[in-house]
Amino acid sequence: MENGHARNRVAVIGSGNWGSVASRLIASNTAKLPSFHDEVRMWVFEEILPTGKKLSESINQANENCKYLPGIKLGANVIADPDLENAVKDANMLVFVTPHQFVEGICKKLVDKLRPGAEAISLIKGMEVKMEGPCMISKLITSILGINCCVLMGANIANEIAVEKFSEATVGYKKDKEVATRWAKLFTTPYFLVSIVEDIEGVELCGTLKNVVAIAAGLVDGLDMGNNTKGSTECYSLKMSSRTVSAD
Ligand SMILES: NC(=O)C1=CN([C@@H]2O[C@H](COP(=O)(O)OP(=O)(O)OC[C@H]3O[C@@H](n4cnc5c(N)ncnc54)[C@H](O)[C@@H]3O)[C@@H](O)[C@H]2O)C=CC1
Ligand SMILES: O=C(CO)COP(=O)(O)O
Known part of the structure; x- marks a missing residue:
């Protein structure tokens, strides 16, 4: 995709504290890098705010997630979307960033709904503990959706990255360095330094x-x-x- 004619399209699945900050980071890059479509669709698990307003509508009106990241503008190219299928349908780069316990249910809803050739990355710390033993989240995503899933992990407190304090993170990948490099490019900013390592399990376990x-x-x-x-x-x-x- 990077060297082809079409631009990469990104969807972020999750809009909590880290999901909102990740969307902001990504959107700052997609707005200026020609290999990415500038719009970033951020799937929102719909909630009704104490004002009676829907969270997704509030995010789109204020360009701010008043519940999970108050006071920080996300970037005009971040679009909150409460419809999971619609949020991912055009994307070839899927960023998973929900609490780990929701991943299995979300993935099951996405079976056969993804664009062919879609790639995923998980920013999720944790693992799913099953009767057969623990299962890392990237593996869970791959096993349900049949797509490649890298990981991005680090000592990353979302609120600090939101105010652009320096930190670093590592993308763990398997075999395909071009894909890992594309993920690193999508996330890297002067205050968020991303390196790549060919070891998904090691990076994900260390992060967890x-x-x-x-x-x-x-x-x-x-x-x-x-x-x-x-x-x-x-x-x-x-x-x-x-x-x-x-x-x-
Ligand atoms: N917050 C942080 O500083 C960092 C968080 N992480 C990891 O990122 C992941 C997400 O964490 P946060 O963004 O902090 O979460 P959060 O606690 O801020 O947000 C929770 C999110 O889950 C959604 N949600 C609630 N019920 C749901 C359901 N039934 N189905 C789907 N979604 C539902 C909420 O709407 C909200 O978007 C976690 O795995 C965490 O370990 C990783 C690095 C930094
Ligand atoms: O991993 C984190 C910061 O690096 C935060 O994880 P939790 O949100 O699961 O505590």
Whole structure:
């Protein structure tokens, strides 16, 4: 697609805190990069606000997600769409960014509804725990929809990226470097640096386990145990994460 005639079209599936910030990042790039169609469709799980207004309508009127990212303009080229099928139908680049527990249901609704050749990326931390064992989210997306799914993970607090504080992230991919490079291009800005690594499972597991470490660090803070204990906890957690990632 990148070298062909048509431009890449992006849909973001999810519009919470990270979904809104991801849409803003992406839209800032699609507005200026010729290989992308500038419009970014953001699927919104419809909610009724205390004012009685629909969240999707409010986002489109104010260009702001007043519930999940108040005070931040998303970019005029972000269009909120509460209709899942409509949001994805023209897109060849699908960004999954909902809480993990909703992914399976969303994917089942999208079977046979995607544009041929569509590619996905998951920004979702977590895993689906099934009777057969844990299943990473990228694998779940691939198994239900039959499409390639990269991941993008990092120590990324959405609210900080929304105000353009510097951070970095990694795209994990399998075999197809051109696709990974296209994802990195879509997300990279001067304040959000994206690199690529040929290891989906490693990147996704590290992103997910990072949050377990974050909870441990929070407990140490809460118990006022001090920075040395926090440092030791993080070191030990890194060793455990590394062992988990290398295990078969
Ligand atoms: N917020 C952050 O700083 C970061 C979040 N992440 C990951 O991104 C993913 C999304 O997190 P957030 O955007 O923070 O979530 P959030 O908690 O801000 O938003 C929740 C979203 O889920 C939607 N929702 C509620 N019920 C639903 C249903 N039945 N079906 C589908 N959607 C429903 C809500 O409308 C809302 O859009 C998570 O996996 C999280 O771990 C990753 C990095 C940073
Ligand atoms: O991963 C995160 C920040 O990097 C946030 O994840 P949660 O929103 O699941 O806590």
